[in-house]
Amino acid sequence: MIRRDRAIRSICVVGTGIVGLSAGLAFARALPGIEVTLIESPADPAALADRSPATLPTIHLFHAAIGLDELDLIRSEIARHRLGVRFEGWPPGKPAWSHVFGDHGLPVDRIPFHQLWRRLEAAGKARPYHLYSAAGALAEAGKFVHPSEDPASPFSHFLYGLSLDPQAYRRRLAEAAAGLPRFAATGWQVEPRADGGMAALALDGGQRVEADLFVDCTGPKAGLLTAVGARFEPWDQWLPGGRIVFTEAASAAPLPVDLIRAGSDGWTAEYRLPSRTLHLSMHDFSAPDGERAGAAFRPGRRPEPWIRNVLALGDAAVALDPLHGAPLHLAQAMILRAIDLLPGRDCHPLEIAEFNRRTDQEVLRILDFQTLFYLRSGRTEPFWARIAEAAPPPGLGRTLEQFARRGRLPFFEEETFGDQAWAAALLGLGLRPDAIDPVAGGPALGPVADHSAALAARLQATVARFPDYPRLLDRLRATRRRS
Amino acid sequence: MTGQASEHRTRVVIVGGGTAGWMTAAALVRRLPHACTVRLVESTEIGIVGVGEATLPHLRAFIEMLGIDEAEFMRTTQATYKLGIEFRDFGRIGERYLHPFGSFGTPLNGVPFHHYWLRMRAAGRQDSFFDYSIANVMAATKRFAPPSVDTGSILSSYAYAYQFDATLFAPYLRDYALARGAVRTEGKVVAVERDAASGDVAALALESGERIEGDLFVDCSGFRALLIGESLHSDWEDWSRWLPCDRAVAMPCASPTGGIEPLTRATAMGAGWRWRIPLRHRVGNGYVYSSAHIGDDEAAAALTAAVEGEPLADPRLLRFRAGRRTRSWHGNVVAIGLASGFLEPLESTSLYLAQGAIEQLVALFPIGGRVADADRDEFNEVVDWEYDRIRDFLILHYHATSRTDSAFWDHVRTMAVPDSLQEKIELFQVAGRLVRYTRGLFLEPSWLAVFLGQGIVPASWDQRAEAVGEGPLSAALDRLRGRIAEAVDRLPDHAGFLRGPAWGGAA
Numbered sequence: 008m009i010r011r012d013r014a015i016r017s018i019c020v021v022g023t024g025i026v027g028l029s030a031g032l033a034f035a036r037a038l039p040g041i042e043v044t045l046i047e048s049p050a051d052p053a054a055l056a057d058r059s060p061a062t063l064p065t066i067h068l069f070h071a072a073i074g075l076d077e078l079d080l081i082r083s084e085i086a087r088h089r090l091g092v093r094f095e096g097w098p099p100g101k102p103a104w105s106h107v108f109g110d111h112g113l114p115v116d117r118i119p120f121h122q123l124w125r126r127l128e129a130a131g132k133a134r135p136y137h138l139y140s141a142a143g144a145l146a147e148a149g150k151f152v153h154p155s156e157d158p159a160s161p162f163s164h165f166l167y168g169l170s171l172d173p174q175a176y177r178r179r180l181a182e183a184a185a186g187l188p189r190f191a192a193t194g195w196q197v198e199p200r201a202d203g204g205m206a207a208l209a210l211d212g213g214q215r216v217e218a219d220l221f222v223d224c225t226g227p228k229a230g231l232l233t234a235v236g237a238r239f240e241p242w243d244q245w246l247p248g249g250r251i252v253f254t255e256a257a258s259a260a261p262l263p264v265d266l267i268r269a270g271s272d273g274w275t276a277e278y279r280l281p282s283r284t285l286h287l288s289m290h291d292f293s294a295p296d297g298e299r300a301g302a303a304f305r306p307g308r309r310p311e312p313w314i315r316n317v318l319a320l321g322d323a324a325v326a327l328d329p330l331h332g333a334p335l336h337l338a339q340a341m342i343l344r345a346i347d348l349l350p351g352r353d354c355h356p357l358e359i360a361e362f363n364r365r366t367d368q369e370v371l372r373i374l375d376f377q378t379l380f381y382l383r384s385g386r387t388e389p390f391w392a393r394i395a396e397a398a399p400p401p402g403l404g405r406t407l408e409q410f411a412r413r414g415r416l417p418f419f420e421e422e423t424f425g426d427q428a429w430a431a432a433l434l435g436l437g438l439r440p441d442a443i444d445p446v447a448g449g450p451a452l453g454p455v456a457d458h459s460a461a462l463a464a465r466l467q468a469t470v471a472r473f474p475d476y477p478r479l480l481d482r483l484r485a486t487r488r489r490s
Numbered sequence: 491m492t493g494q495a496s497e498h499r500t501r502v503v504i505v506g507g508g509t510a511g512w513m514t515a516a517a518l519v520r521r522l523p524h525a526c527t528v529r530l531v532e533s534t535e536i537g538i539v540g541v542g543e544a545t546l547p548h549l550r551a552f553i554e555m556l557g558i559d560e561a562e563f564m565r566t567t568q569a570t571y572k573l574g575i576e577f578r579d580f581g582r583i584g585e586r587y588l589h590p591f592g593s594f595g596t597p598l599n600g601v602p603f604h605h606y607w608l609r610m611r612a613a614g615r616q617d618s619f620f621d622y623s624i625a626n627v628m629a630a631t632k633r634f635a636p637p638s639v640d641t642g643s644i645l646s647s648y649a650y651a652y653q654f655d656a657t658l659f660a661p662y663l664r665d666y667a668l669a670r671g672a673v674r675t676e677g678k679v680v681a682v683e684r685d686a687a688s689g690d691v692a693a694l695a696l697e698s699g700e701r702i703e704g705d706l707f708v709d710c711s712g713f714r715a716l717l718i719g720e721s722l723h724s725d726w727e728d729w730s731r732w733l734p735c736d737r738a739v740a741m742p743c744a745s746p747t748g749g750i751e752p753l754t755r756a757t758a759m760g761a762g763w764r765w766r767i768p769l770r771h772r773v774g775n776g777y778v779y780s781s782a783h784i785g786d787d788e789a790a791a792a793l794t795a796a797v798e799g800e801p802l803a804d805p806r807l808l809r810f811r812a813g814r815r816t817r818s819w820h821g822n823v824v825a826i827g828l829a830s831g832f833l834e835p836l837e838s839t840s841l842y843l844a845q846g847a848i849e850q851l852v853a854l855f856p857i858g859g860r861v862a863d864a865d866r867d868e869f870n871e872v873v874d875w876e877y878d879r880i881r882d883f884l885i886l887h888y889h890a891t892s893r894t895d896s897a898f899w900d901h902v903r904t905m906a907v908p909d910s911l912q913e914k915i916e917l918f919q920v921a922g923r924l925v926r927y928t929r930g931l932f933l934e935p936s937w938l939a940v941f942l943g944q945g946i947v948p949a950s951w952d953q954r955a956e957a958v959g960e961g962p963l964s965a966a967l968d969r970l971r972g973r974i975a976e977a978v979d980r981l982p983d984h985a986g987f988l989r990g991p992a993w994g995g996a997a
């Protein structure tokens with residue numbers, strides 16, 4: 008049988024942080040006949056996909072794929088719900104705003120709401136953009152509910168991710184992966200194959216691990232992928248990078264958003280996790296204590312994350328900025344894509360090329376989205392100014408041009424942040440179209456203003472009746488485990 | 491912020507009153523009545539080509555956008571329903587398959603259906619992949635009903651388009667546009683006046699002596715390309731090395747008895763292929779051929795011999811060439827329809843291309859009457875990739891063949907195809923993977939249909955398809971076939987449905 012002759016029989020995952028364990032679990036579950044081996048490798052403190060608490064709404068899909076249950080994670084004090092990000096001082100001198108997931112407002116005659124909102128604003132009839140979304144109204148009140156299953160409800164069209172306590176989450180993944188063979192290693196060496204791929208991994212302890220496919224989850228140094236010829240493409244001109252410091256504080260009142268505060272020399276994030284509050288700060292190297300504390304983070308990517316029989320995931324493939332919860336999202340998306348496009352063990356170049364092509368489209372668009380926040384931060388201090396002067400990456404350049412011209416959002420394949428997220432980000436950062444799009448100029452403003460005001464008022468009034476977030480969490484803890 | 495240009499409405503002048511011209515006029519008066527005036531210049535001396543009798547499901551969205559009642563539109567244009575295109579004798583003489591508007595089977599454990607089918611085929615199962623398309627089973631039994639809106643139902647896995655009389659569609663849209671403020675000017679354009687500084691078109695001079703000024707000119711003059719070609723000389727990218735058919739002979743005939751098939755048929759011929767489009771009142775036929783491989787008289791004779799009903803007109807000859815403008819929007823002239831490019835109607839894409847260009851024009855409509863580079867570049871980019879992708883898909887129909895019976899088929903079978911297509915074919919051959927995209931025409935089920943329908947079968951498949959045992963998998967496939975047969979069995983006959991209440995007739 009042709010197929011059985013090609014099938015991958017063994018996968019060796021190197022690195023047992025969140026990304027490596029996630030990969031091992033997902034491969035083992037999707038491909039029951041395959042032998043998945045885990046190699047422990049010292050954690051790299053700069054591996055942000057393994058360390059950031061924030062995740063996107065796609066986390067639910069991944070959890071379904073590896074059999075993790077949201078309610079169980081909430082009840083085990085591992086996770087909380089995450090509607091998005093609350094930005095303070097970003098842009099400076101403006102009121103705080105929320106970037107949340109899901110629909111904002113209602114379209115009229117196929118015209119996107121953000122276009123109509125711009126007209127309301129010009130007429131002095133607009134409230135902050137996020138208050139026209141269910142998730143934004145919830146974020147404003149610091150509350151959370153699950154989306155309604157009734158499509159007619161204004162609370163049915165929003166999404167949420169999870170904030171994960173990285174250490175507790177990693178422990179849970181490790182428990183789930185307890186059945187997989189695992190080797191500890193203080194170090195290892197790549198044994199090359201004649202065709203340029205990898206034959207085996209030689210561990211310092213003396214073992215030699217062979218596999219059809221090797222998965223590099225070792226963090227930014229990408230020990231395996233580098234050994235088969237990967238080069239690093241830095242994004243210094245678009246993302247600032249710098250010194251990343253995580254600090255811990257006692258737990259605080261729960262909030263369903265990350266709190267991000269921009270300052271003169273960088274920014275800090277506050278994640279209110281179940282049993283502690285985690286602070287992340289990103290500052291340039293000149294900041295006080297910058298030389299001593301934290302990990303050096305340099306954004307960039309390896310343009311081909313899959314080379315022959317070596318696949319890199321997480322920071323080994325792409326070092327994304329920790330904003331928005333993109334790092335773990337991308338790692339998980341790449342895991343699911345690798346399963347969907349799993350090549351034969353000959354790793355046919357066209358199969359690998361299609362994986363890399365889709366990943367490339369996805370990664371460049373995430374880069375566009377993250378760069379937007381730095382390029383148009385509105386801040387002028389040295390940490391920010393260097394990026395603000397850069398020419399944008401091509402995709403972002405196109406989005407900025409079309410948005411500035413007429414509020415239009417061009418289409419891109421493999422887009423992680425859809426039109427709703429892009430519009431919310433652009434408006435939240437204070438960007439405005441130079442002109443109203445001719446189609447959007449059509450509907451009479453009066454009725455649009457009336458029904459938009461009614462929507463915002465209804466969202467606010469409904470949210471006021473919802474329980475506070477701590478009470479909701481108590482209720483969830485008291486519910487019986489779902490079958 | 492300048493706000494909308496309410497003080498100045500953009501003056502749009504459309505040249506040509508064929509299907510593309512009146513579609514453009516209708517869309518503009520519907521979407522931008524406050525921002526533009528629409529004037530259409532047409533000459534009754536110039537006939538319309540009237541291609542595009544067969545459409546794609548996307549046209550439904552256009553009809554809906556205009557707010558037109560579907561049943562009324564279908565009555566007026568003598569429309570029938572279409573579930574896909576049947577290809578005969580393409581991969582090999584004697585073979586047929588349907589490229590359906592819809593999917594094949596259902597994914598199992600997140601793995602696309604075709605991987606399971608490939609595995610069972612290798613294990614000796616003998617059924618056709620197309621038995622798992624409900625649209626194919628419906629079409630084969632001449633049945634039709636609109637798809638279910640319940641996404642859980644097997645009857646939601648298909649879509650439909652129309653087959654209609656294009657010579658009735660344009661007048662229908664003309665009435666729509668005129669009723670909403672468009673102005674029609676009868677006359678022949680004899681000169682195009684251009685601004686000396688910018689090169690933009692400033693005005694058109696008509697034979698009557700009338701001079702028509704405008705801000706934006708839409709060239710819907712068909713193959714003649716009066717503005718974009720004759721006046722602006724916008725470059726033409728020629729694709730005849732891959733798509734050698736350059737002529738068609740068309741001839742309608744009377745409808746045969748025995749029901750109306752809800753499909754368009756393309757039958758491969760010695761030097762091209764022949765279309766058959768069943769309408770309510772007649773059947774449209776045509777032979778698309780390469781003039782390097784067959785003479786006009788011979789082609790007309792072959793068509794006459796092939797049609798199954800009494801001819802209703804003499805054979806009519808059309809000339810064209812495959813390709814597109816390198817810039818469909820050039821200066822202040824936007825070409826829409828045949829003036830912008832031509833791809834033979836093998837996959838019924840003519841009206842889709844016009845519709846797509848119109849939607850982009852609306853989305854990128856000049857602000858304050860002034861054309862900006864940013865708008866033009868966006869428009870051209872979208873129009874280009876639509877054309878390029880359809881081009882590759884059409885080439886596949888010729889190239890994926892084992893026919894050796896004529897010089898024409900020898901040529902297309904052995905020619906080098908664009909790299910973008912070669913990669914798609916080779917990737918599929920390895921393990922049934924498809925180059926993914928989510929926007930535009932011809933998504934994964936379409937590529938599957940033509941690949942598997944024309945003999946390109948992967949050497950392996952997704953190894954997750956091995957996770958289910960052969961026995962249970964075979965039983966699951968049998969059940970799926972049973973569900974499809976049962977669902978189709980309850981559907982009405984297509985011709986009967988067309989006579990029913992949905993169509994305004996007696997039940």
